[in-house]
Amino acid sequence: MHFEKLPVNERAAQINRDVERVVNRAVRTYDAVMGKLGLGGRRAAYDDEAYEFVGGAKDNLRKKHYDKSLRLLWKAEHAAPWTTFKDAGEAEKALMNVAERGMSEAEKSARAKISSKEFKAALDREYTPAQKKALVTILSKIGHGEAYAWLVSASMLNEVKSTGARAAVTMQVMEEAKHFVVLRELIQAFDVEIPRQAAWDYLLLEGCLRAKGFNRFFGMNVLVETIALSIFGLLSDKPGLEVLRLFHLDESRHTALPDNYFREFPMTEWQKRNPAARMSRLMMSLPAVPLVLYLEPELAELGVDVFEFAGSVLRKAVHLAERSGFLMPLPGSELLPVFNAIFNAYCSATRPNHVFRNYMAADTTHGAAEAAIEREIFGSAAAA
Numbered sequence: 467m468h469f470e471k472l473p474v475n476e477r478a479a480q481i482n483r484d485v486e487r488v489v490n491r492a493v494r495t496y497d498a499v500m501g502k503l504g505l506g507g508r509r510a511a512y513d514d515e516a517y518e519f520v521g522g523a524k525d526n527l528r529k530k531h532y533d534k535s536l537r538l539l540w541k542a543e544h545a546a547p548w549t550t551f552k553d554a555g556e557a558e559k560a561l562m563n564v565a566e567r568g569m570s571e572a573e574k575s576a577r578a579k580i581s582s583k584e585f586k587a588a589l590d591r592e593y594t595p596a597q598k599k600a601l602v603t604i605l606s607k608i609g610h611g612e613a614y615a616w617l618v619s620a621s622m623l624n625e626v627k628s629t630g631a632r633a634a635v636t637m638q639v640m641e642e643a644k645h646f647v648v649l650r651e652l653i654q655a656f657d658v659e660i661p662r663q664a665a666w667d668y669l670l671l672e673g674c675l676r677a678k679g680f681n682r683f684f685g686m687n688v689l690v691e692t693i694a695l696s697i698f699g700l701l702s703d704k705p706g707l708e709v710l711r712l713f714h715l716d717e718s719r720h721t722a723l724p725d726n727y728f729r730e731f732p733m734t735e736w737q738k739r740n741p742a743a744r745m746s747r748l749m750m751s752l753p754a755v756p757l758v759l760y761l762e763p764e765l766a767e768l769g770v771d772v773f774e775f776a777g778s779v780l781r782k783a784v785h786l787a788e789r790s791g792f793l794m795p796l797p798g799s800e801l802l803p804v805f806n807a808i809f810n811a812y813c814s815a816t817r818p819n820h821v822f823r824n825y826m827a828a829d830t831t832h833g834a835a836e837a838a839i840e841r842e843i844f845g846s847a848a849a850a
Protein backbone atom coordinates (compact mmCIF):
# COMPACT_ATOMS: atom_id res chain seq x y z
CA MET A 467 0.00 0.00 0.00
CA HIS A 468 1.30 3.46 -0.89
CA PHE A 469 1.13 6.46 1.44
CA GLU A 470 1.98 10.06 0.65
CA LYS A 471 4.27 11.13 3.47
CA LEU A 472 3.57 14.64 4.76
CA PRO A 473 6.27 16.99 6.01
CA VAL A 474 6.73 17.44 9.79
CA ASN A 475 8.43 20.18 11.82
CA GLU A 476 10.97 18.03 13.60
CA ARG A 477 11.81 20.70 16.18
CA ALA A 478 8.19 21.13 17.21
CA ALA A 479 7.75 17.39 17.37
CA GLN A 480 10.79 17.04 19.63
CA ILE A 481 9.55 19.79 21.95
CA ASN A 482 6.19 18.04 22.22
CA ARG A 483 7.92 14.78 23.13
CA ASP A 484 10.13 16.49 25.71
CA VAL A 485 7.16 18.23 27.39
CA GLU A 486 5.24 14.98 27.54
CA ARG A 487 8.19 13.21 29.14
CA VAL A 488 8.49 15.83 31.89
CA VAL A 489 4.76 15.86 32.64
CA ASN A 490 4.60 12.07 32.63
CA ARG A 491 7.45 11.80 35.13
CA ALA A 492 5.82 14.38 37.40
CA VAL A 493 2.40 12.74 37.27
CA ARG A 494 3.75 9.23 37.85
CA THR A 495 5.97 10.36 40.71
CA TYR A 496 3.12 12.24 42.38
CA ASP A 497 0.74 9.30 42.11
CA ALA A 498 3.37 6.87 43.38
CA VAL A 499 4.12 9.03 46.43
CA MET A 500 0.43 9.59 47.20
CA GLY A 501 -0.21 5.87 46.87
CA LYS A 502 2.57 4.98 49.31
CA LEU A 503 1.24 7.54 51.79
CA GLY A 504 -2.26 6.09 51.46
CA LEU A 505 -3.60 9.42 50.25
CA GLY A 506 -4.83 8.38 46.84
CA GLY A 507 -2.62 7.94 43.84
CA ARG A 508 -3.47 5.89 40.81
CA ARG A 509 -6.85 4.15 41.17
CA ALA A 510 -6.44 1.56 38.43
CA ALA A 511 -4.19 -1.39 39.29
CA TYR A 512 -2.97 -1.35 35.71
CA ASP A 513 0.61 -1.53 34.42
CA ASP A 514 0.44 0.33 31.14
CA GLU A 515 4.18 -0.07 30.55
CA ALA A 516 3.80 -3.84 30.49
CA TYR A 517 0.34 -3.67 28.87
CA GLU A 518 -0.95 -5.82 31.72
CA PHE A 519 -2.79 -5.36 34.95
CA VAL A 520 -0.69 -5.35 38.11
CA GLY A 521 0.35 -8.93 38.77
CA GLY A 522 1.27 -9.81 35.19
CA ALA A 523 -0.49 -11.91 32.59
CA LYS A 524 -1.12 -15.16 34.53
CA ASP A 525 -2.56 -16.71 31.40
CA ASN A 526 -3.17 -20.00 33.20
CA LEU A 527 -5.96 -18.29 35.19
CA ARG A 528 -7.38 -16.92 31.95
CA LYS A 529 -7.32 -20.36 30.35
CA LYS A 530 -8.96 -22.04 33.33
CA HIS A 531 -11.78 -19.54 33.65
CA TYR A 532 -12.11 -17.01 30.81
CA ASP A 533 -11.40 -19.35 27.89
CA LYS A 534 -13.27 -22.25 29.47
CA SER A 535 -16.25 -20.07 30.32
CA LEU A 536 -16.48 -18.83 26.75
CA ARG A 537 -16.35 -22.41 25.43
CA LEU A 538 -19.11 -23.40 27.81
CA LEU A 539 -21.15 -20.23 27.39
CA TRP A 540 -24.71 -21.42 26.99
CA LYS A 541 -27.54 -19.58 25.33
CA ALA A 542 -30.94 -19.29 26.97
CA GLU A 543 -32.66 -19.44 23.58
CA HIS A 544 -31.45 -23.03 23.21
CA ALA A 545 -31.39 -24.16 26.83
CA ALA A 546 -34.76 -22.66 27.74
CA PRO A 547 -36.51 -21.93 24.45
CA TRP A 548 -39.78 -21.09 26.18
CA THR A 549 -38.28 -17.86 27.55
CA THR A 550 -38.24 -14.46 25.84
CA PHE A 551 -34.48 -14.67 25.22
CA LYS A 552 -33.16 -14.45 21.67
CA ASP A 553 -29.44 -14.65 22.36
CA ALA A 554 -28.32 -17.28 19.82
CA GLY A 555 -26.44 -16.33 16.68
CA GLU A 556 -27.29 -17.54 13.19
CA ALA A 557 -24.50 -20.11 13.22
CA GLU A 558 -25.71 -21.49 16.55
CA LYS A 559 -29.26 -21.73 15.25
CA ALA A 560 -28.05 -23.59 12.18
CA LEU A 561 -26.15 -26.06 14.38
CA MET A 562 -29.25 -26.55 16.51
CA ASN A 563 -31.35 -27.24 13.41
CA VAL A 564 -28.84 -29.88 12.31
CA ALA A 565 -28.92 -31.41 15.79
CA GLU A 566 -32.72 -31.47 15.79
CA ARG A 567 -32.78 -33.35 12.50
CA GLY A 568 -30.84 -36.11 14.23
CA MET A 569 -33.27 -36.36 17.15
CA SER A 570 -35.69 -39.18 17.59
CA GLU A 571 -39.42 -38.48 17.35
CA ALA A 572 -39.70 -38.70 21.14
CA GLU A 573 -36.86 -36.19 21.60
CA LYS A 574 -38.42 -33.82 19.06
CA SER A 575 -41.75 -34.08 20.84
CA ALA A 576 -40.18 -33.34 24.21
CA ARG A 577 -38.37 -30.30 22.83
CA ALA A 578 -41.51 -29.05 21.12
CA LYS A 579 -43.40 -29.23 24.38
CA ILE A 580 -40.70 -27.26 26.17
CA SER A 581 -40.51 -24.74 23.35
CA SER A 582 -44.22 -24.06 23.26
CA LYS A 583 -46.41 -21.64 25.16
CA GLU A 584 -47.60 -24.65 27.11
CA PHE A 585 -44.54 -24.55 29.37
CA LYS A 586 -46.54 -23.03 32.22
CA ALA A 587 -49.28 -25.59 31.68
CA ALA A 588 -46.66 -28.33 31.77
CA LEU A 589 -45.47 -27.04 35.16
CA ASP A 590 -49.08 -27.15 36.36
CA ARG A 591 -49.36 -30.76 35.21
CA GLU A 592 -46.08 -31.80 36.80
CA TYR A 593 -46.43 -30.07 40.17
CA THR A 594 -49.14 -29.51 42.74
CA PRO A 595 -49.75 -25.94 43.93
CA ALA A 596 -47.90 -26.75 47.16
CA GLN A 597 -44.92 -28.14 45.23
CA LYS A 598 -44.84 -25.11 42.95
CA LYS A 599 -44.84 -22.81 45.96
CA ALA A 600 -42.02 -24.80 47.56
CA LEU A 601 -39.92 -24.73 44.38
CA VAL A 602 -40.40 -20.99 43.95
CA THR A 603 -39.47 -20.29 47.57
CA ILE A 604 -36.28 -22.34 47.28
CA LEU A 605 -35.32 -20.99 43.85
CA SER A 606 -36.04 -17.41 44.89
CA LYS A 607 -33.32 -17.66 47.54
CA ILE A 608 -30.82 -18.24 44.76
CA GLY A 609 -32.61 -15.74 42.52
CA HIS A 610 -32.00 -13.00 45.08
CA GLY A 611 -28.52 -14.40 45.60
CA GLU A 612 -27.69 -14.05 41.91
CA ALA A 613 -28.43 -10.33 42.12
CA TYR A 614 -25.89 -10.00 44.92
CA ALA A 615 -23.44 -12.30 43.15
CA TRP A 616 -23.60 -9.95 40.17
CA LEU A 617 -22.76 -6.97 42.40
CA VAL A 618 -20.08 -8.72 44.44
CA SER A 619 -18.28 -10.22 41.45
CA ALA A 620 -18.22 -6.80 39.76
CA SER A 621 -16.74 -5.27 42.91
CA MET A 622 -13.93 -7.86 42.89
CA LEU A 623 -12.48 -6.60 39.62
CA ASN A 624 -10.34 -4.04 41.43
CA GLU A 625 -9.24 -6.57 44.06
CA VAL A 626 -7.58 -9.22 41.88
CA LYS A 627 -4.19 -9.00 40.24
CA SER A 628 -3.20 -10.01 36.71
CA THR A 629 -4.93 -9.91 33.38
CA GLY A 630 -5.92 -13.57 33.62
CA ALA A 631 -7.63 -13.11 36.97
CA ARG A 632 -9.51 -10.05 35.77
CA ALA A 633 -10.65 -11.99 32.72
CA ALA A 634 -11.84 -14.80 35.01
CA VAL A 635 -13.78 -12.43 37.25
CA THR A 636 -15.21 -10.64 34.21
CA MET A 637 -16.65 -13.94 33.00
CA GLN A 638 -18.22 -14.47 36.41
CA VAL A 639 -19.84 -11.02 36.18
CA MET A 640 -21.28 -11.99 32.78
CA GLU A 641 -22.50 -15.34 34.06
CA GLU A 642 -24.07 -13.88 37.19
CA ALA A 643 -25.97 -11.39 35.04
CA LYS A 644 -27.22 -14.24 32.85
CA HIS A 645 -28.13 -16.33 35.88
CA PHE A 646 -30.17 -13.52 37.37
CA VAL A 647 -32.23 -12.70 34.29
CA VAL A 648 -32.77 -16.31 33.14
CA LEU A 649 -33.60 -17.64 36.58
CA ARG A 650 -36.01 -14.74 37.07
CA GLU A 651 -38.02 -15.82 34.02
CA LEU A 652 -37.95 -19.44 35.13
CA ILE A 653 -39.30 -18.55 38.57
CA GLN A 654 -41.96 -16.26 37.11
CA ALA A 655 -43.15 -19.09 34.85
CA PHE A 656 -44.53 -20.91 37.90
CA ASP A 657 -47.18 -18.18 38.36
CA VAL A 658 -46.63 -18.23 42.11
CA GLU A 659 -45.99 -15.19 44.29
CA ILE A 660 -42.24 -14.74 44.64
CA PRO A 661 -41.28 -14.19 48.28
CA ARG A 662 -39.00 -11.44 49.49
CA GLN A 663 -35.64 -12.18 51.05
CA ALA A 664 -35.89 -13.66 54.51
CA ALA A 665 -33.91 -11.97 57.24
CA TRP A 666 -31.30 -14.72 57.03
CA ASP A 667 -30.48 -14.48 53.34
CA TYR A 668 -30.65 -10.70 53.62
CA LEU A 669 -28.02 -10.72 56.38
CA LEU A 670 -25.88 -13.27 54.55
CA LEU A 671 -25.88 -11.47 51.21
CA GLU A 672 -25.51 -7.98 52.65
CA GLY A 673 -22.56 -9.28 54.66
CA CYS A 674 -20.94 -10.54 51.46
CA LEU A 675 -21.41 -7.22 49.69
CA ARG A 676 -20.14 -5.20 52.66
CA ALA A 677 -17.13 -7.43 53.29
CA LYS A 678 -13.66 -6.06 52.71
CA GLY A 679 -11.13 -7.38 50.23
CA PHE A 680 -10.96 -11.12 49.72
CA ASN A 681 -13.55 -11.80 52.40
CA ARG A 682 -15.97 -11.16 49.52
CA PHE A 683 -14.39 -14.13 47.75
CA PHE A 684 -15.08 -16.20 50.85
CA GLY A 685 -18.63 -14.98 51.33
CA MET A 686 -19.75 -15.26 47.71
CA ASN A 687 -17.59 -17.82 45.89
CA VAL A 688 -17.13 -20.20 48.80
CA LEU A 689 -20.27 -19.86 50.91
CA VAL A 690 -23.14 -18.55 48.76
CA GLU A 691 -22.01 -20.32 45.57
CA THR A 692 -21.83 -23.64 47.45
CA ILE A 693 -25.44 -23.16 48.57
CA ALA A 694 -26.42 -22.34 44.99
CA LEU A 695 -24.48 -25.30 43.62
CA SER A 696 -26.26 -27.57 46.10
CA ILE A 697 -29.73 -26.26 45.22
CA PHE A 698 -29.08 -26.61 41.49
CA GLY A 699 -27.68 -30.11 42.05
CA LEU A 700 -30.80 -31.00 44.01
CA LEU A 701 -33.35 -29.69 41.49
CA SER A 702 -31.75 -30.01 38.04
CA ASP A 703 -33.26 -33.44 37.38
CA LYS A 704 -36.83 -32.24 38.01
CA PRO A 705 -39.28 -31.72 35.11
CA GLY A 706 -38.98 -28.26 33.57
CA LEU A 707 -35.84 -27.44 35.56
CA GLU A 708 -33.29 -29.07 33.28
CA VAL A 709 -31.70 -25.69 32.51
CA LEU A 710 -30.40 -25.68 36.09
CA ARG A 711 -27.77 -28.20 34.99
CA LEU A 712 -26.10 -25.34 33.13
CA PHE A 713 -26.32 -23.11 36.19
CA HIS A 714 -24.70 -25.92 38.19
CA LEU A 715 -21.83 -26.12 35.70
CA ASP A 716 -21.23 -22.36 35.89
CA GLU A 717 -21.32 -22.34 39.68
CA SER A 718 -18.75 -25.13 39.79
CA ARG A 719 -16.23 -22.82 38.11
CA HIS A 720 -17.15 -19.97 40.44
CA THR A 721 -16.46 -22.06 43.54
CA ALA A 722 -13.03 -23.02 42.11
CA LEU A 723 -11.94 -19.44 41.41
CA PRO A 724 -10.57 -18.50 44.88
CA ASP A 725 -8.44 -21.64 45.10
CA ASN A 726 -7.06 -21.14 41.60
CA TYR A 727 -6.38 -17.46 42.28
CA PHE A 728 -4.57 -18.06 45.57
CA ARG A 729 -2.35 -20.64 43.88
CA GLU A 730 -0.97 -17.71 41.88
CA PHE A 731 -1.17 -15.02 44.56
CA PRO A 732 -1.14 -16.80 47.93
CA MET A 733 -2.55 -15.17 51.03
CA THR A 734 -0.05 -14.51 53.77
CA GLU A 735 -0.10 -16.71 56.84
CA TRP A 736 -1.40 -13.71 58.78
CA GLN A 737 -4.29 -13.28 56.36
CA LYS A 738 -5.16 -16.96 56.79
CA ARG A 739 -4.69 -17.26 60.54
CA ASN A 740 -5.49 -13.78 61.84
CA PRO A 741 -7.91 -14.50 64.75
CA ALA A 742 -10.07 -11.50 63.86
CA ALA A 743 -10.35 -12.61 60.23
CA ARG A 744 -11.18 -16.18 61.25
CA MET A 745 -13.92 -15.01 63.56
CA SER A 746 -15.21 -12.61 60.88
CA ARG A 747 -15.59 -15.52 58.45
CA LEU A 748 -17.51 -17.53 61.01
CA MET A 749 -19.82 -14.61 61.76
CA MET A 750 -20.37 -14.05 58.03
CA SER A 751 -21.31 -17.74 57.68
CA LEU A 752 -23.72 -18.03 60.59
CA PRO A 753 -26.85 -16.68 58.80
CA ALA A 754 -26.52 -19.58 56.34
CA VAL A 755 -27.53 -22.08 59.03
CA PRO A 756 -30.90 -20.54 59.99
CA LEU A 757 -31.46 -19.78 56.29
CA VAL A 758 -31.31 -23.46 55.41
CA LEU A 759 -33.42 -24.41 58.43
CA TYR A 760 -35.95 -21.78 57.35
CA LEU A 761 -36.48 -23.83 54.20
CA GLU A 762 -37.38 -27.03 56.08
CA PRO A 763 -41.10 -27.00 55.07
CA GLU A 764 -40.33 -26.34 51.41
CA LEU A 765 -37.61 -28.98 51.22
CA ALA A 766 -39.86 -31.43 53.03
CA GLU A 767 -42.58 -30.77 50.46
CA LEU A 768 -40.08 -32.03 47.86
CA GLY A 769 -39.08 -35.04 49.93
CA VAL A 770 -35.74 -33.67 51.09
CA ASP A 771 -34.51 -33.75 54.69
CA VAL A 772 -33.38 -30.22 55.51
CA PHE A 773 -30.57 -31.48 57.73
CA GLU A 774 -29.21 -33.76 55.04
CA PHE A 775 -29.18 -30.78 52.71
CA ALA A 776 -27.60 -28.51 55.35
CA GLY A 777 -24.97 -31.09 56.25
CA SER A 778 -24.02 -31.52 52.60
CA VAL A 779 -23.71 -27.75 52.13
CA LEU A 780 -21.66 -27.21 55.30
CA ARG A 781 -19.26 -30.05 54.56
CA LYS A 782 -18.56 -28.76 51.05
CA ALA A 783 -18.29 -25.10 52.12
CA VAL A 784 -15.83 -25.92 54.92
CA HIS A 785 -13.77 -28.01 52.49
CA LEU A 786 -13.59 -25.16 49.97
CA ALA A 787 -12.81 -22.60 52.68
CA GLU A 788 -9.90 -24.58 54.08
CA ARG A 789 -8.55 -25.46 50.64
CA SER A 790 -8.54 -21.78 49.66
CA GLY A 791 -6.93 -20.67 52.94
CA PHE A 792 -10.02 -19.12 54.54
CA LEU A 793 -9.46 -20.65 57.96
CA MET A 794 -12.15 -20.63 60.64
CA PRO A 795 -11.73 -20.39 64.44
CA LEU A 796 -11.88 -24.20 64.51
CA PRO A 797 -10.68 -26.66 61.85
CA GLY A 798 -13.37 -28.41 59.86
CA SER A 799 -12.73 -31.69 61.64
CA GLU A 800 -13.89 -30.00 64.86
CA LEU A 801 -16.39 -27.49 63.48
CA LEU A 802 -18.59 -29.93 61.56
CA PRO A 803 -19.23 -32.21 64.56
CA VAL A 804 -20.38 -29.14 66.53
CA PHE A 805 -23.01 -28.33 63.89
CA ASN A 806 -23.95 -32.00 63.62
CA ALA A 807 -24.60 -32.08 67.35
CA ILE A 808 -26.74 -28.93 67.08
CA PHE A 809 -28.76 -30.46 64.23
CA ASN A 810 -29.34 -33.67 66.16
CA ALA A 811 -30.36 -31.72 69.27
CA TYR A 812 -32.88 -29.79 67.18
CA CYS A 813 -34.21 -33.02 65.70
CA SER A 814 -34.46 -34.63 69.14
CA ALA A 815 -36.61 -31.71 70.24
CA THR A 816 -38.78 -31.56 67.10
CA ARG A 817 -38.89 -35.09 65.66
CA PRO A 818 -40.39 -38.01 67.63
CA ASN A 819 -38.14 -41.03 68.05
CA HIS A 820 -35.19 -39.28 66.46
CA VAL A 821 -32.03 -41.39 66.24
CA PHE A 822 -28.64 -39.65 66.17
CA ARG A 823 -27.32 -39.29 62.61
CA ASN A 824 -24.20 -37.96 60.95
CA TYR A 825 -25.81 -35.34 58.72
CA MET A 826 -22.39 -34.11 57.62
CA ALA A 827 -21.99 -37.32 55.57
CA ALA A 828 -25.16 -36.74 53.54
CA ASP A 829 -25.28 -35.63 49.92
CA THR A 830 -28.43 -34.36 48.21
CA THR A 831 -27.03 -33.77 44.71
CA HIS A 832 -28.96 -35.75 42.07
CA GLY A 833 -27.83 -36.66 38.59
CA ALA A 834 -24.66 -38.47 37.54
CA ALA A 835 -23.22 -35.48 35.67
CA GLU A 836 -23.76 -33.10 38.58
CA ALA A 837 -22.29 -35.58 41.05
CA ALA A 838 -19.23 -36.06 38.83
CA ILE A 839 -18.68 -32.31 38.66
CA GLU A 840 -18.87 -32.02 42.43
CA ARG A 841 -16.45 -34.91 42.93
CA GLU A 842 -13.99 -33.02 40.77
CA ILE A 843 -14.43 -29.85 42.82
CA PHE A 844 -14.67 -31.24 46.31
CA GLY A 845 -12.84 -34.56 46.04
CA SER A 846 -13.71 -36.87 48.91
CA ALA A 847 -15.76 -34.07 50.53
CA ALA A 848 -18.37 -34.41 47.77
CA ALA A 849 -19.69 -37.54 49.41
CA ALA A 850 -17.98 -38.03 52.74
